[in-house]
Amino acid sequence: MRPDLARALSSAFLAGEWTRAGMVESGAVVVGRRARWLGPLARQVLELYPRAPLDRPRELATNLARCPAATRALASGPMVHPVAVTRMMTNRWRLPVLHDLDDLATLLDLDQAALAWFADPRHLARGATEAPLQHYRVSHRPAPSGAIRVLEAPKPRLKRIQRRLLDELAGRIPPHEAARGFRPGGSVASYAAPHAGRPVVLRLDLEAFFASVTVSRVYGTWRSAGYPEPVAHALAGLVTTVLPASAWRAVPTPSADHLLDAHWRLGRRLALPHLPQGAPTSPAVANLAAFGLDVRLTALAASWGGRYTRYADDLAFSGDRGWGRGTSRLIDAIETVVRDEGFRLNARKTGVMPRAGRQRLAGLVVNDRPRVARSEVDLLRAILHNCRRHGPSSQNRDDLQAWEAHLRGRIAWVAQHDPARGARLQEVHDAIDWSR
16 A cells, blocks of 8 residues: 555544444545445454544554555555544643644644744754754853763744743653652752762763754653644654754864764764753753653662662762672663663763762762762852952952852852851851952
């Protein structure tokens, strides 16, 4: 059976009565005659789908073309092309009901042309060379490691659409319990706290986390939420992008040779539809896309008598003293799971931290309880004292803008994890003459 005929019959069957007689009647309209093979085809489809799969017209078309009766329709083509009727069949998280693209366009205050333009189903942005045809502003900056970080920030109108999708859809779907970042109640402290006071802590990092989340994985996330195929495809297009080839050519290569392989892999990932680093939806959608990863790593840690949490691309494991003799095997097992789930570990950032040394996760020391390192607190206190004695401008050696706000932010970071120390630092801050 020709693919176009399978799609037309799928749409016709879903739009009509889901019975053998109803399918034969709908199919006769598509092919322009009451073909003898329509009866057996309808019977075989009903055996596969006792209930109409109103959320899966593409799947129905694929399986319809594989039915034995379809081989008798090789010479037939569609006379008409009905529009598929789709419906949201499940809604476990009480999300906005979006049966079809009209509903999605209404939710986003768009017409169908604008929805198709922003969703970019044909990925035309990859070849676009003119800025008005691109939905993202691309920039790059060096990371502390020397690697080049590529940022893809959506333009204002798409950013507003994505914020709405975050507030009304992605933000309402709960990620796995192990995911401690970019969720209500999540924080660096909640990521680090389960590993405080543990004999052995492992710290690992996922390479190019957002860029590794493919559009197919995002599509699967929206389908799991209950949205029918056309809506899930459009939603996936609205939150993913393809880096234009011209933009990648403008990204410099790292100066260090050991970073070149990772940079090449980043280019390969960005050339395919992926979650952009810079979109408001990416952190929440990445959490949902990593649900399977979190499930498997939680089970792996438990099988070793340990604990697991994740904050964005940072993975943390902790266990008892026996881990010191088997951490290499555990890391191998973690790497296998990570690879199976479509991600890759950044080997340069893997750390095994026994309690005898400093155990640090996401900027917090967890040997006893999550707190900011004493050396960082002492350095901040010294800066504040010097600001008080010699004037704030004397300490702003890197000529940072909003120097006072910068220091307030550092004080707030300490206070969040140690209120008593934070209060003492704030007292010094309040005594500074910021006009000097």
